[in-house]
Amino acid sequence: MTQEEILGKVRTVLVDALGVDEEDVKLEARLTTDLHAESIDFLDIVFRIEKAFGFKIGQGELFPDNINDPKYVQDGVVTQDGLALLRERMPHVDFSEFAKDPKLEKVSEVFTVSSLVSFVAAKLAKSA
Amino acid sequence: MRWLWIDAILLHEPGARLVAVKNVSLAEEHLHQHFAAGADGPAQPLMPASLMLEGMAQTAGILVGSVRNFSEKVILAKVTEAVFEQDVVPGQSIRYDAVIERLDDMGASTKGVISRWDHRDATCATWTDIGRTEIIFSHVDQSRAGLELPEHNFVFGENFRAILGGLLPRPAGHAPSH
Numbered sequence: 001m002t003q004e005e006i007l008g009k010v011r012t013v014l015v016d017a018l019g020v021d022e023e024d025v026k027l028e029a030r031l032t033t034d035l036h037a038e039s040i041d042f043l044d045i046v047f048r049i050e051k052a053f054g055f056k057i058g059q060g061e062l063f064p065d066n067i068n069d070p071k072y073v074q075d076g077v078v079t080q081d082g083l084a085l086l087r088e089r090m091p092h093v094d095f096s097e098f099a100k101d102p103k104l105e106k107v108s109e110v111f112t113v114s115s116l117v118s119f120v121a122a123k124l125a126k127s128a
Numbered sequence: 129m130r131w132l133w134i135d136a137i138l139l140h141e142p143g144a145r146l147v148a149v150k151n152v153s154l155a156e157e158h159l160h161q162h163f164a165a166g167a168d169g170p171a172q173p174l175m176p177a178s179l180m181l182e183g184m185a186q187t188a189g190i191l192v193g194s195v196r197n198f199s200e201k202v203i204l205a206k207v208t209e210a211v212f213e214q215d216v217v218p219g220q221s222i223r224y225d226a227v228i229e230r231l232d233d234m235g236a237s238t239k240g241v242i243s244r245w246d247h248r249d250a251t252c253a254t255w256t257d258i259g260r261t262e263i264i265f266s267h268v269d270q271s272r273a274g275l276e277l278p279e280h281n282f283v284f285g286e287n288f289r290a291i292l293g294g295l296l297p298r299p300a301g302h303a304p305s306h
Contacts, residue, residue: 017208040205040235044264047230047237059233 006120010113013048017041027114035113042108049116055123060089062119064107078102092119132291133183134224137190140295145227146191150183154218175216177259180242181207184261188226188238190288192265194295195231198284205235205266214244214258221245223255235266 011025020035031037037045042063050057059065064086072082083102087095093115098107134148152159152175159173185204193202216222226240242259246252284292 040264040266043235043266044206044208044237047264050230 001121001124003117003121006117006124007113009052010049010116010120013045013052014113014116017044017048025113027112027117029113030109031111031113031116032108037108039108045116049120053120053124055127057123062090062092062116063111064090073104076104078104078107090115092116092122132186132288133179134186134291136291137293137295138223140191140194143195143228143231145225146187146194147226148183148187148190148224150222150224152216152218152220152222156218159218173218175220175222177210177212180212180216180222180259181210181261183222184224184226184240184242185263187224188240188261188263189265189283190292190295191226191228192231192236192238193284195228195236196267201268201283202236202265203268203283204263206264207261208237208264209260209262211261212242212259214256216244216258219246219248221247233267235264237262237264 007027011022014020014025014031014035015022018031018035018037018041024035029035031041031045046057046062049062072079072085078086083095083099086093086107093110094112095110098110133150135150137146137148139145139147154173158176158179160171162174162176163172165171185207189202189204193200221244223243223245224240225243226238229237229239231237238261240261240263241257242261243255243257245255
C-alpha cells in the first residue's frame, strides 16, 4: 500500500471519528489542536484504524498508556527516562518539539496525521 | 422515577450481543410533553429519540459490562453515530439489538439496531428497523486512573438489578431485607 493510499484511509478514519472535513486532514495537522480530538477519540481512532487496515493494535502501541511510574513522570513532567521510553515505543512520533517542554498534559499534542500514517506503514511492513 | 429505559432482556449472547425491549405506553408522562397540544394542532405524543438513544446505551452498556461480570465501571464515552428514521408512538414496542465490535482494557465499541413493533396493526408480523447507533464505552477503572470516582460500582447499581436478573451475580452478603 502506498503512502497516498494509507493517507486516504486514515483520512476517512479521522473524518468519521472526529467529524472533520476531508480537506482539514493534512499530514501536518495535529489531532488535538487542529482536529479537536479529545481523549476518548483516541480510543475511537485506534478501533477504526484496526478495522480499516485489518491488524490489531496493542494497548499503548499507537498512543501512550497512562504513565504513573515516578521514574517516567515527576510533578506532571516527563523525565528523560520517560522520553526515552516514549521514543522507543513510538518510533512513528516526532518528540523533538515536545522534549523542549515535556509536560505530560501536552503529550497528546505530538500526534499528527503524519504520525498515524507512519504508524500504519510500519505495521503493514512488519506484517508483510 | 427509575432511569430504566428498557423493560426486559430478550436475548444474551455473552460477549457478543444483547437484545432488549421497551414497550411505549401513554402512561409515560414525558410523552405528553413531546409533543403537547398547541395552537398549531393536537397532541402528538412520540417517544423522544434522545431516550431511544439512552435505551440503546443501556442495552449496549449492560452487554459491555457483562463481559467482565460487571466488575468494571462502564461509562458511555462517545456516540459516534445515532440515526433515527421513523417515529415510535404509544402502542408500539422498541427493540434494541446491540453487538460488540471491539473490546479491550480501555473500552469497547458497539453497534446497535433499533427496531419497532406496531401492536396497533393486526397484520404486523415483523420488527421494522427504524434507527442505528454506534456507541463507544470506556472502562473508567482502566482509562481514567487519575479521576476520583466512588469505590462502588455506581453504573450497575440496584436500579439495574431488577432487569438484569440472571445476568448479574448477587454480591456476597446481599440478602433481602424482609
